[in-house]
Amino acid sequence: MIAAQLVPSPVGPLALLAREGVLVAAGFTAEPKEMFARLTPALQAEGLEIVDDLGAASEAALAYLAGDLDALDAVPVSQPGSPTRRRLHAALREVKAGTTVSYAELAERAGLPKTAARAAGSACAQNLIAPFVPCHRVLPSGGGYGGYYYGVPVKNGCSLTNAEVSSTLRKGRVAFGNVLRMVTIEHEYLLELVTNNPAMVRDLLVGSGLPIPAFDSAELGSGDFNDRRPTEYRADAVVVFKKRNKPVQAVVVEVQRKPDKGKTWSWPVYLSTLRASRKCPVKLIVYCENDATARYCATPIDMGHPGWILKPIVVDPSKVPKITDLREAIDNPELTALSVIVHGKSDTPEGKQVVETFKQAAVERPKGRPDYADLVAVLRRDFDFTRSLEEARMPVTVEQLEEVPYVRRWIELGEVKGEARGEARGEARGEARGEARGGAKAVIKILHERGISISPEDEERIRSCTDHEMVENWISKALKIHNVDELFD
CATH class of the missing domain: 3.40.1350 (Trna Endonuclease; Chain: A, domain 1)
Structure with missing residues (x-):
């Protein structure tokens, strides 16, 4: 039986789910059933029971919220995932309260290359046990808070509660003790x-x-x-x-x-x-x-x-002008943010174009320039918004393709995982060719998914490429380009 308890916190109820003293899910929601629905079918088959006291897990949560920032560290946790994801989740638990890391730094701590930042972002997005596995301590290297499953305000709240961020993202948000108070953001934006x-x-x-x-x-x-x-x-x-x-x-x-x-x-x-x-x-x-x-x-x-x-x-x-020109959106991020806040809620073609222009500008804007994705996500009540932007900004390599949903079936079919088998047999040359072929298929699939037309000649050029580094570069470009000609520039 899966036992569940709600623990009050400054940023809303914290649902804890445990099996035989091991935490299997935790998250900021008033409905434990929401967390229960994310468990594996085998665990769900055991049923759910709401209890008054989970024991050590709830005691640790209350101590943590009262200011004992290390109280969560000793609570045993268990969640499913690939070996890579398990390594990333283990590395997350080593990020101490009062510190933060970037996605690339998290990947490195897990023994992966820094280019595995996308895999690190996916591990954070799929984390079932917040804040015990503290994905809120992972922040974008370019600034801001990035996405969070339970919403940007909750991520901000976790960071402030744990004294993990010394200054706030925007004026109008201040911490008093362990309680986050926000001036009405609808007035402040x-x-x-x-x-x-x-x-x-x-x-x-x-x-x-x-x-x-x-x-x-x-x-x-x-x-x-x-x-x-x-x-x-x-x-x-x-x-x-x-x-x-x-x-x-x-x-x-x-x-x-x-x-x-x-x-x-x-x-x-x-x-x-x-x-x-x-x-x-x-x-x-x-x-x-x-x-x-x-x-x-x-x-x-x-x-x-x-x-x-x-x-x-x-x-x-x-x-308020509707910003649908990409160049204007990149040059004027503040007006673009106001445009998507005001017009992006419309389900009209123009409203959708405003949203897409904002997203594309946020990805392509020069490093160091603000994009206001967090602010827009809060006002839209759409927290997948910042998560999708953050993932789009991250470099993509063949090693991270298993985190892309529409590439996953190739991995399951062995078209990409053949690389690992080739390495085990010492077939280094065959490994490189196999990796390039799998990557080429990914390039073509990404272009089709993004609605970018591709001629049979260009498709054959991509498929026939055996240069792994070239294909890896194409994968990164395929997520951002506007036409196939830009792929080969």
């Missing part, structure tokens, strides 16, 4: 994008049909408009456009998720104070996600003086 790229405010103004003077730079300004008054006045964000280092336009950016009568008094204060301090024209942009709030915020504010009427510039989803 536009402000984060504007903070990282103030010039994107120009695009919002243009989308509203409003001109903006020529400028050399855009920078954040102070949103504090107290001006020695006892009442606190603070805007969400301020952007100042400059030409030759002189302000030519200042913009107050406000995010409104519901009508607020008090804003009719504070917004004029923001603008008048900003105009006096910067000595340049000022504008007010109010971003609203729903029509009712947009209509309310668009109501002109009569200041009482003849002709002095403030008309807020309301930006609703219809005024």
Whole structure:
């Protein structure tokens, strides 16, 4: 019988499933049956029983959540997997609380080459026993949190709870003791994008049909408009456009998720104070996600003086551009993120294209540039989103092809695993040719799966290649190219 218990945690219930004192599943869900459904048929045949106390496993979980960061290490665990995956899961348990590793580093710790990062990512994605097998301690080498089966906020929560990340990914997320608190991300996401790229405010103004003077730079300004008054006045964000280092336009950016009568008094204060301090024209942009709030915020504010009427510039989803051009998406990641957040939920062809453009740009964007995949995943409630992006970014080698679902059947048929048999017989040359042939089939299959047309001549060129290194390079390219000509460049 599989025994299950729910343990409360700061990021939601933690379900523990054990068999004869050995943990066989654990995860952040309020439904132990969800974890039970992921077990092997043999274990499921034993049945599931909800208990009040699992003993050592639940005691360790409670101690861990109370601050004893090593409490999980001694709990025995068991989960299925290939020998490679078992080595990776064992290596995961050696990653100590307070430290993190990249996928390539995890592969190396498991005795695999660093190029096995994809296999390491797959092992994390298939991990059944979180956080006892701590896949949340594996982070992308390029920054951010990467994907997580139970969602990015839970991964963030694990990291903060265990003092494993010294700084947070974005403002508005702070840890108090062991409890993660988040400022409403629906309010913060536009402000984060504007903070990282103030010039994107120009695009919002243009989308509203409003001109903006020529400028050399855009920078954040102070949103504090107290001006020695006892009442606190603070805007969400301020952007100042400059030409030759002189302000030519200042913009107050406000995010409104519901009508607020008090804003009719504070917004004029923001603008008048900003105009006096910067000595340049000022504008007010109010971003609203729903029509009712947009209509309310668009109501002109009569200041009482003849002709002095403030008309807020309301930006609703219809005024956010749909980014479907790959070059534009790569060059302007902040506006692209806003585009997919706003329009990517649509099931229309254009909405789907916005999503695909964002994904492709995230994969092809130069290293070191943000892609906001984590932010988009949280707002879309789609955590496979970041996982699929992370896997797409990883280099692919023939050794990792067994982790690709539509290549798995070749392995089972022995078309790729013949490499290992060839090595055992000392047939090194035959091994290389066999590996290249298996890789060539993978290249062709990947191109077909991605909808890239391939001529019979090009297909024969790929199939006949016996250069393992060339085929391995083609595999990596096949995941990213737009046409078959790029494969041979």
